[in-house]
Each structure stands twice: as structure tokens, then as C-alpha cells.
Amino acid sequence: MGMSAQDKMLNVASRLGLTTLKDMQGTTRMVYDSQTTAALTHTFFKGASQRAFPLSNVGANGNQFQVNEALLVEKIGFFIPLSETGVTYQGLNGASVKFDLVIGNKTVIKDATVEFGGEQAFYNDGATASSVIDLEGVGILIPPQVEYYVVAKGFGTGARAAASVRLGCYLFGTGALLNFNTTI
Amino acid sequence: MANQVQKLSYVDNKLGVSLPGQQTTRVIYDSVNAVAAQGFFEFFTNFAGKNEFQTNLTTNKLDSAESMVIKSIQIIGAFGGSPTPATLANHMNLNILVGNQVVVKDFDPSFNSTNRGLAFDRLHSGANLADNIEIRLLTEIVIPPQVNFKATLQLADGANIALNDDITIIFKGYGRIFSAGNSF
Numbered sequence: 001m002g003m004s005a006q007d008k009m010l011n012v013a014s015r016l017g018l019t020t021l022k023d024m025q026g027t028t029r030m031v032y033d034s035q036t037t038a039a040l041t042h043t044f045f046k047g048a049s050q051r052a053f054p055l056s057n058v059g060a061n062g063n064q065f066q067v068n069e070a071l072l073v074e075k076i077g078f079f080i081p082l083s084e085t086g087v088t089y090q091g092l093n094g095a096s097v098k099f100d101l102v103i104g105n106k107t108v109i110k111d112a113t114v115e116f117g118g119e120q121a122f123y124n125d126g127a128t129a130s131s132v133i134d135l136e137g138v139g140i141l142i143p144p145q146v147e148y149y150v151v152a153k154g155f156g157t158g159a160r161a162a163a164s165v166r167l168g169c170y171l172f173g174t175g176a177l178l179n180f181n182t183t184i
Numbered sequence: 185m186a187n188q189v190q191k192l193s194y195v196d197n198k199l200g201v202s203l204p205g206q207q208t209t210r211v212i213y214d215s216v217n218a219v220a221a222q223g224f225f226e227f228f229t230n231f232a233g234k235n236e237f238q239t240n241l242t243t244n245k246l247d248s249a250e251s252m253v254i255k256s257i258q259i260i261g262a263f264g265g266s267p268t269p270a271t272l273a274n275h276m277n278l279n280i281l282v283g284n285q286v287v288v289k290d291f292d293p294s295f296n297s298t299n300r301g302l303a304f305d306r307l308h309s310g311a312n313l314a315d316n317i318e319i320r321l322l323t324e325i326v327i328p329p330q331v332n333f334k335a336t337l338q339l340a341d342g343a344n345i346a347l348n349d350d351i352t353i354i355f356k357g358y359g360r361i362f363s364a365g366n367s368f
Contacts, residue, residue, distance in 0.1 A: 003189075012368060098237060103368050110361055111240040112211040115354055117316040118258050129313065135209040136255055136358035137189050141368045155237040158262025158315070159350055160215045162237060 005174035008138040009072050016143055021176055024068050029175025031058055031071065033150075034089070034168030036081045044169040046149040055086040065144045066178065074139040074173035076101070077132040078114050078152065081166045092116045092131040095163055099152040101140070108140050116157045139173050188253045188324045188358045195326040196251055196360075206368070210252040210359030214239040214335075215352035223342020227335040227353045238352070245332050252359030253324040254280075259293055259337070259353050261315040265346035270339065273297045273314040277338040283331045293317050324357065 003011070006026065013021040033044040033056040049062035065071065078097045082088040096116045101109040117129040142148050154165040189207070214227040215238035228244045246252065257278070263269040273294055280288035297317045327333050335353055339345065 096237075098240070106206065106363065106368070107361070108206055108368050109208050111236075112209060113213060113240075113354065115258055115260065115316075117260070117313055118256075118318055118354070118356070129316075133209065133211075133356075136253075136356070137207055137209070140208065143368070153236075156262075157260055158352075160235065160237040160262075160352060162235070 003138050005072050005074060005138055009070060009141055009174060009176065012141040013070065013143065018068075018070075018143060021068055021070060021144075023179065023181055024176040025179040027175045027177050028173075029071050029177075030170055030172045032056060032168060032170035033058065034079070034081050034086050034166075036084045036086050036166050038164045038166050040153060040162055040164050042152045042154075042167045042169075044150040044152060044167075046147070062147075063149055064147045065142065067144050068176065068178045070144055070176045071142045071171060072139045072174045073101070073135060073142060073171045075132055075134050075171075076109075076114065076150075077170050077172065079131060079168045079170070081168055086168070089168060091129070094157060095154050095165055096157040097152050097154055097167065099150055099169070101148070101150050103140070103142055103148045104146045109135075142171075188255060191324050192251060192253045192326060192358060192360070195328060199328050204363070205249055205251075205360035206363035208359055208361050209356070210361070211354060211356045212241055212252070213352055213354040214241065215350055218345045218347070218349040218351065220345065220347045221343050222345045222349075223339050225337045225339075225351055227337070229334050244334055246327055246329050247362065248329050249362035250360060251327060251329050252355075253326050253357045254321060254355045255324060255357035256318055256320050257288075257293070257353065257355060258316070258318040259351065260317075261352075262350040263315060263344075263346070264349060265344045268344050269346070270341045270344040270349060271297075271314045272317050272339075275340040277340075278335065279337075280325065280333070280335045282325065282327055282333045287325045288335075291319075293319050327355075 033048040035042050045063035048056040048058045079089045097114045114133045150169050154163045216225045276294050278291040
């Protein structure tokens with residue numbers, strides 16, 4: 001049997017010297033960021049503390065998790081905001097996205113694509129065209145207090161030509177939340 | 185039973201690849217712009233003049249510190265022929281070669297197109313699309329570092345291929361990319 005998401009979090013945390021992450025509250029976590037001005041290239045999460053809800057949900061900490069909080073990224077999805085406000089959004093609607101995920105100074109996913117209509121293998125209703133990529137293996141850990149960001153470029157799925165689009169990105173997976181085990 | 189992570193490690197070790205690397209989800213793709221009535225396509229052999237959305241490789245092998253297992257194969261067509269555009273819903277013949285070895289032989293992905301997506305594995309249905317197919321492999325295929333690979337696709341429907349139609353093949357799976365330290 002393979003390693004579980006929780007096992008991988010604790011394994012990586014241990015190697016990074018994060019000895020107290022194992023005592024924190026386990027959770028399911030999702031962070032997202034969106035940019036409502038159409039562009040050929042978008043950089044998500046970097047500077048996201050300046051983008052208030054509903055454009056992003058990272059809050060004042062921006063593109064890093066606070067002490068003893070972490071996210072094991074298991075799915076990466078993209079969406080298209082429908083207006084400048086970012087309130088309404090849709091799936092990729094025929095477009096696809098090429099992206100890199102960078103944690104600290106390290107590119108951990110490079111030149112990957114979320115192909116519109118891909119990931120069909122994970123859907124069994126036979127009618128869903130997805131805008132998500134499921135990470136193979138167990139996922140990738142974003143440790144506490146390390147900056148992360150996603151660089152993404154939209155393009156036409158069939159003709160493979162660059163497209164200027166509004167775009168948003170979310171990272172979904174198993175997380176840890178700060179949990180004080182003592183009174184403060 | 186070995187999972188994809190264990191299988192990649194096993195094969196890499198057999199081949200003498202000992203670098204740990206950053207574990208990641210790897211997506212590689214190549215797109216071919218067709219000439220009229222082209223019924224046979226070869227992928228990952230010609231990279232000249234292609235943009236970053238048509239291919240994310242510059243040579244038909246992975247770098248010395250990189251390897252991957254293919255878990256999913258996706259084929260996307262952009263067809264504009266008149267009066268009858270080509271489709272991926274008719275019979276096809278897919279072959280994948282790694283080194284001198286045929287690793288997928290005379291495989292017909294069209295059984296997974298449109299609403300016929302339950303033929304190979306009931307978990308792996310399609311999104312009811314005739315020009316966008318994904319197959320989830322039941323046996324992982326390893327692409328080791330520095331070994332040439334390519335894919336060929338024959339379309340029974342080739343006579344309907346029009347000038348400048350595009351066909352893209354995408355390999356997705358678990359992989360390793362170069363890393364000089366800990367793996368997230």
C-alpha cells in the first residue's frame with residue numbers, strides 16, 4: 001500500500017526539521033488566487049495579500065503559510081473569472097493552461113498542463129470536462145513560511161495557440177492548521 | 185503490488201539512476217500540424233518551429249536526472265475539414281516506443297471516445313467528446329532518463345484530415361525532475 005497524504009506531510013516535515021507539525025490539526029485545505037485582467041501570463045499567489053476576497057482567500061499572510069500550517073497539494077485547478085469583481089467564475093471553457101508550481105526557490109512542477117477535458121479518468125459520469133489536474137503519487141508539500149507561487153499561461157486546447165484570458169488558480173489538498181496544545 | 189512511485193524507483197535503480205530528484209507530476213506533450221489527408225502521425229520526433237503549447241520538450245528524451253511513469257494518455261484533435269471533419273471517434277492505432285522497445289502496441293483509444301468510455305475499465309469513462317480522449321493505463325510505463333521515445337498514431341479517418349488540423353498527444357504521470365536537495 002502506498003504512502004498516505006498524512007504520512008507524506010509528516011515525512012517531509014520531519015526532513016525539514018518541523019518537529020511539531022505532527023501535533024497540529026489535520027484538515028482539508030484550499031487556497032486560491034485570481035486575476036481579472038486578461039493576460040497571456042499570470043503569476044498567482046505572489047502578491048495575493050493585496051487581492052482581497054473574493055479575488056483570493058490567502059489573506060494577510062499572502063503566499064506563505066504561517067507557523068505550523070502547511071498544505072499537501074493533491075489537486076491543482078484553474079478557472080476563469082467572469083467579471084472584474086471576481087465574484088462569478090466558470091471552468092476553463094475550452095481553454096487549457098500551462099503552468100509551473102514553485103515552492104521556495106525550487107520549481108516542483110514544471111511545464112505541466114491542465115488540459116480542458118482531461119482527467120476524464122477520474123470522473124465516471126462520462127459527461128464532465130474538467131479543469132483540474134490530480135497530482136500523481138501522493139502530492140507535494142508546501143511547508144510553513146516558505147513562499148510559493150504558480151506561473152500560468154492560457155492557450156487554446158485544440159490549436160495550441162496562446163490566449164489572453166482572465167484566470168484563477170486553486171490548490172487543494174490535505175492541510176495542517178495551527179493548534180495550540182496549551183493555554184495562551 | 186507496486187504502485188507508480190515504487191515502480192519508477194525500481195526501474196530507475198535497475199538502470200543505475202540513483203539521483204533522488206524532486207518528485208512531481210509530469211506532463212509532456214507534442215502536437216502535430218497536419219497536411220491534408222494525413223493519416224499517420226509521429227509524435228516526439230520533430231520539435232522544430234513549435235511553440236511552448238505545442239510541445240514542452242526540445243528533444244525526444246528526458247534529461248539525465250529526469251524520469252517518469254506514464255499513467256494517462258490523452259489525445260486532442262482540432263479538426264476543421266469540410267464537409268466531414270475528422271474525428272477521434274473512429275478507429276485508431278496507437279503505438280508507443282521507449283528505446284527500441286514497443287511498450288504500447290496497436291492500441292485503439294477510440295473505444296474510450298464519446299460515450300463509449302467504459303470499454304477498457306469502468307472507472308475510465310470519457311467526457312462524451314469526439315475530439316478529446318483520455319486513457320488511464322492499467323500498467324505504468326516508465327520513461328527512463330536519456331532514452332529516446334516516440335508515439336505513432338494512425339487514423340482510419342485520415343482521409344478527412346484537413347490542412348492545418350492539429351493533433352496533440354499528452355503523457356501524464358508521476359515523475360522526477362532535477363533537485364539539489366530535499367524533496368517537497
